[in-house]
Amino acid sequence: MREEFPAHPHPHRRLAAILAADIVGYSQMMGHDEEGTVRRLKQVRREIVDPTLEEHYGRLIKNTGDGFLAMFDSPLEAVRCAIVIQQSVTARNTDVPRDERLQYRIGVNLGDVIVEPDDVFGDGVNIAARLEALATPGGVYISGGVYEQIKNKLVCGYQSLGDEKLKNITDPVRIYRVLADPAAFTRATKKRRLFLMPAGIATAFALVAAGLYSAGFLPIGGKPSLVSVEQRPQWVPVPLVTVTNQPARAPRAEPPASNNADAAKPLAPSADPMPGAPASDRALASDPQVAILTPDLPAARMIQSASGFRDCETCPEMIRIPGGSFRMGSDEDPSEQPIRTVTISPFAIGLSPISVAEWNRCAAAKGCNFALDGSDIAPARNLSWLDAKQYVDWLAKLTGKPYRLPSEAEWEDAARAGTSTRFWWGRELESGKANCKDCGGPQDPKVPMPVGSFARNAFGGADFGGGVAQWVADCWLPNYRDAPSDGSPRTAENCRENVLRGGSWRSNAASVRPASRTHYDTGVRYPAHGFRIARSL
Numbered sequence: 001m002r003e004e005f006p007a008h009p010h011p012h013r014r015l016a017a018i019l020a021a022d023i024v025g026y027s028q029m030m031g032h033d034e035e036g037t038v039r040r041l042k043q044v045r046r047e048i049v050d051p052t053l054e055e056h057y058g059r060l061i062k063n064t065g066d067g068f069l070a071m072f073d074s075p076l077e078a079v080r081c082a083i084v085i086q087q088s089v090t091a092r093n094t095d096v097p098r099d100e101r102l103q104y105r106i107g108v109n110l111g112d113v114i115v116e117p118d119d120v121f122g123d124g125v126n127i128a129a130r131l132e133a134l135a136t137p138g139g140v141y142i143s144g145g146v147y148e149q150i151k152n153k154l155v156c157g158y159q160s161l162g163d164e165k166l167k168n169i170t171d172p173v174r175i176y177r178v179l180a181d182p183a184a185f186t187r188a189t190k191k192r193r194l195f196l197m198p199a200g201i202a203t204a205f206a207l208v209a210a211g212l213y214s215a216g217f218l219p220i221g222g223k224p225s226l227v228s229v230e231q232r233p234q235w236v237p238v239p240l241v242t243v244t245n246q247p248a249r250a251p252r253a254e255p256p257a258s259n260n261a262d263a264a265k266p267l268a269p270s271a272d273p274m275p276g277a278p279a280s281d282r283a284l285a286s287d288p289q290v291a292i293l294t295p296d297l298p299a300a301r302m303i304q305s306a307s308g309f310r311d312c313e314t315c316p317e318m319i320r321i322p323g324g325s326f327r328m329g330s331d332e333d334p335s336e337q338p339i340r341t342v343t344i345s346p347f348a349i350g351l352s353p354i355s356v357a358e359w360n361r362c363a364a365a366k367g368c369n370f371a372l373d374g375s376d377i378a379p380a381r382n383l384s385w386l387d388a389k390q391y392v393d394w395l396a397k398l399t400g401k402p403y404r405l406p407s408e409a410e411w412e413d414a415a416r417a418g419t420s421t422r423f424w425w426g427r428e429l430e431s432g433k434a435n436c437k438d439c440g441g442p443q444d445p446k447v448p449m450p451v452g453s454f455a456r457n458a459f460g461g462a463d464f465g466g467g468v469a470q471w472v473a474d475c476w477l478p479n480y481r482d483a484p485s486d487g488s489p490r491t492a493e494n495c496r497e498n499v500l501r502g503g504s505w506r507s508n509a510a511s512v513r514p515a516s517r518t519h520y521d522t523g524v525r526y527p528a529h530g531f532r533i534a535r536s537l
Contacts, residue, residue, distance in 0.1 A: 011116045017078035017108060017146065018120065018128040019058065021085070022067030024103045024137040036100070041066060044102055048088045051506070054446070055527060056081035061120050067104075067132070071120055075110045075149045082106045082140045083156070083180055084526070090138060091520055103138050107131025110145040127173055130166040134175065144174030156180045308351055308460065311399040316358050316533060318348040319460045321414050328412055328480070330422075330515035335478055342409045344487035349406055349414045350532035352451040352462040353379045353470055359391065367394030377450040379468045381530045385498040385522045388471045388531040395533065405473040406534035407489035408517065411501045415464035415514040417457035424457045424464065424514055434465030434512040435505045448505040448528075465512030468530030469500040476519035497521055504528035 023029075029037045045063070053060055053070055056077040061069040072078040086104060093101040109131060111124025127143055135141040142150075147158060157179035163172035308317040323346040329339040357376035362368035368390055372380055388405060396403040406414070417424055425433050431440035435449045442449055448467045456462045475495035477483075483490060497519045503511030506528050510516065520526060 011114055013112055013122075014115055015110070016113050016115070016120070016124065017072040017075040017110050018113065018125050019070045019072065019078050019082055019106060019108050020067065020125070020128040020132040021069075021082075021104045021106045022064065022132060024105055026066035029100075029102075032099070040100065040102055044089060044092070047506070048092070049085060051445075052081055052084050052088065056084070062118070069120065069125070069128075071113075071115075075108065075146045076153055078108050079140065079142060079146065079150055079154065079178065082108055083154075083178065086138055086140060087180070087521070087524055087526070094519075105132050105135035105137060106140045107133070107135055107142070108140065108146050109143040110149065111143075123169060127166060127169060130169065130173075131175065134164070136177075140178040140180075142176050142178060144176070147174075147176045309348075311401050314358075314361055315395065315399060316354060317351045318533075318535070319351050319414075320346065320348050320537065321410070321459060322346055326413050326416060326418070327420055328409055328515075330513070332510070332513070332515065335517055336515045337479055338481070340480060340483070340485065342413070342485055342487050344409060344413055346537045347406075347410055347534055348537055349410065349461065349534045351460065353468055353530045353532045354391065355451050356380050359383075362391050362394050365394065365398070367391070367398070374447075375450065377452075379448050379451050379463070379530045381448065381468045382525050382527045383471070383529055383531065384525045385471045385520075387525065391531075392533055396535075401535050403533055403535045405471060405489075405531060407487055408472050408474045408499055408501065409484075409487035409489075410534055411470065411472050411532075412514050413487070414459060414461055415457070415502070417459040417461065419458070422513055425455070429509055434503075434509070435463070436466035436503055436507045436509055436512050437505065438509050439466060439512065443505065445505075463532075464502055464514065466503050466505050466507060468502075469504040469507070469518065469528055470502045471529065471531040472499050472501055474499045495522055500529060 023041065026037070026041075045068070049068065050060070052058075056072070057074070058070045058072045058077065058081055061071055070078075070081075072081070086106065089102060089104060093103070107128045107130065109124055109128035111122065111127060113120050113122040113124040131141040131143060141161075142158075151158065159177040159179055161175040161177055163174050165172050308319050310317055321344075323344055325341050325343040327339055328342045329336045331337065331339065355376060356372045356374050356378050359368060359380035360371050360376075363371040368387070372382070392403045392405055395401075415424055419425075421427050423429070423433065429439060433439070433441070433455050435441075435443065435454060437443065437445065442453060451467070452462045454463060454465075457464060473489035473491065475490055475492045476497040476499050477490060500518050500520055501516070503516060503518075511518070520529065
């Protein structure tokens, strides 16, 4: 249940974490394009700032023209919120022309403030505002009081900027710059400007920084790399490993028979294997001996959509995807071009994204670094690409099967299920087919719907549209030029950003198209990101 701030009819004092933020160069942007700048600012507030404040139990005190002021009970949540806002805005800016990019400066202070029903006053607020004015574009500056409360609780670095005399503040304030990127932490340490922490923590930070820096993460001038903004910190670095378990290249073939030596025994079909489909289709699907053939699906690509399998009793349920060719991409966005024919070998993919219960089995077995809260049937989320890779490596070791993340091509092929229309179900939106903010049907604006809440496609797969955006194996490249035609992933040893597919419950309908693709930093956790698994057959 969401924590609420107590209501007081009269002004009162309390200890609170105050977050102050404003846009860099806002007046100049308004001079060039007043209407466009206001429109973009409102969109960022609506899509990033407001939901992020809510997720971190923050109370928006007021909007201040191009900035805002917020109050938190917890300084840890205040800093987490600041980091997520900066990361989200940075990710958004990658697709925005340089002269239209909005960048926040953020300051966070912990202090005694005077709280009124609709405003907050006092030096605690003033110090936060002064820190914000000093912060670098895209940066987060915190006071010494905040640092003392959070210094061992987030996987990030802190660069001490010393004691500063702030305008209209009696005593000097010690200021720290939050370094979400371990590479920046390393540089700051070399400059001997990092505040001296207890030896054990300093050593742990140094090990994390050295390992991740050698793996090629971005310096602080680019996008942030590895920071836990929702989970407890994990001090064991997860190495970046190039995905090498690719599907065997083979000619088009029928799905392997259930008695194949590499295939597990199929499970009995569910009571309603195709929820939302016509009764006739569901009747066919309930018979595991009947193969459902979609109208525009080649004969070589038949699949028993009601039949799934597991490699162990508690393993995620998988569906088989037959080998064959399909047209990958679209003309809706340059990143989805050029459209081309891709030929894929048979493989298996998760029936739905990994759930909280499935993730927590990995955590209980010490294969994953932390457990997730929430309903067992909710999709596992707030996961980085490295987290997803850790899970599939654990599952592969547990079962002896070649589990991995799907390639972009495999994901799109499984999502399209033999179709070539804008959505897997047709050209227009239909209620009950996807979980996004304007997709119709059941929708909770705060969290994604449970896995399997929406209709399955012709291959028997669920939740390919919305819910959680799903990590795939590929390193991010801005288009498909020179992409392989055999469905294998595009990887790089020092990949800094990976691809996400399917959109999330926060996305609009355009993002739940099978062709839609986006990207995010490899080591950054974000509340709307999850994954589904694949394996070679």
